[in-house]
Amino acid sequence: MFPGATASRDDAAYVVVGAPLDLSTSFRPGTRFGPERIRRFARPFDDYDRRTDLHFSDCSVHDHGDVRAWDDASEYLAWLAGELRDVVADDAVPLVLGGEHTVSAAAVEAVAPEVFVCLDAHLDLRRDLDGNEHSHATVTRRILDGGDPADSSDDAAAGVEAAVVLGARTGSPEEWDRAAAADVTVVAPEDVAEFDLRSWLDGRTAYLSVDVDAADPGFAPGTGTPEPFGLEPRVLRDVVRTVAPHAAGFDVVEVNDRDDGQAASLAAKLCREFVYSHAAGRE
Template sequence: MFPGATASRTDAAYVVVGAPLDISTSFRPGTRFGPERIRRFARPFDDYDRRTDLRFSDCSVCDYGDVRAWDDAAEYLAWLSGELRDVVRGDALPLLLGGEHTVTAAGVEAVSPDVFVCLDAHLDLREAYDGNEYSHATVTRRILEGHDSLDVDVEEAVVLGARTGSPTEWERADSDDVTVVAPEDVPDFDLETHLDGRSTYLSVDVDAADPGFAPGTGTPEPFGLDPREMRNAVRAVAPYAEGFDVVEVNDRDDGQAASLAAKLCREFVFSHADG
């Protein structure tokens, strides 16, 4: 259980759902261990948050456990989306713990926001990767355009911290429905003005962080964001968000990535509850 997630499902304002999908990772696998690892490294954190004067255990968070993954990404996303829609229908906000970034498509489908905001080192705008249209490298493209049974309709994708992509991805990123903010520009980017009150889904790919801060991820990319920059972005978006996830944590470090992911999840809850 995520520490402090003591509410019942019927009374919850926030519901933690683990999604340990780990089938398309192209470098270092291990995201199947992400949800439980995030829970584990949240254990040392104090319940009380001085900035908001809130206790996590008073924020009505429930931990639903994990939705067991299997080796068909499209089928799994459809099932996961149904589980998350149940959360939304219960007037709660889903907190999805990945798992590879592909699971975010299910979260967006369930929430149906106006804007998709993502902290990510990669554009994830490929049409397919190694012939696979449902991949951690295609998730933002799927969210923008949908595919087969994936029913999504967002106005815009905002990618914070992206620093790499293929030529075709950068070409896709030049479209009006994509805004890319380079790592060095993230601190000065006015998220509140840009969102302009639109409903939002917020996804944190932990590889948005420089790998010196979060080495336990599948495709680390140097020259990234520092934890405070990520925290500030989460705080800025949280009041507009109707769904949240943190993804791409694996077991290839001493807990740095999982600790950062867990802390950002808590920061989201505190900022949303306080907003």
């Protein structure tokens, strides 16, 4: 259980859901261990947050446990989206612990926000990676374009209005071409601290996704595709604090078991920062 997530499901304002998908990782696998590690490395944190004057255990957080992953990404994402729609239907905010970044597509489908805010080292705007459309490298493209790439029916989910990728520092030529479209904003690491997120949000409902590789790998080495010249943890924290009051859902993804807990500790702290900031914004 995520420490302090002591509320019953019926009373929950926030529901932690683990999504340990680990299929498409293209360098170092291990995201299947992410949810468990995030929970474990949250244990030392104090329950009380001085900035918001809130106790985490008083914020009505429930831990649903993990939605067990299997080896068909399309089927798993559809199932996960259904589980998360149940959370939204109960007027609770889903807090998804990944798992590879692919799981964010299911969460966004369930939450149906107007805009997608993503902290990420990578653009994730490919149509496919090595022929795989259900890849961690395609997730932002899927969220923008909407639905399952194989679903051409009239019931296929629509995409979000716009996406902002904060901290991106690498991508293919195809991805940079897609990033030039009007519905995408890319903010380089050195510009994130000064970027006016509040104006960009402009009253729209958001979904916030934190790929832990947005942080410089010196701070969070336990991730699948580490990319140097990234963000300092305080910058990620400030983004989470800014976006949380506008967000209807949150995830932190791409934590694996290839470090001594640095990435998991950062992920756990950012999850708690989201809850504190969101809860404070509701009061």
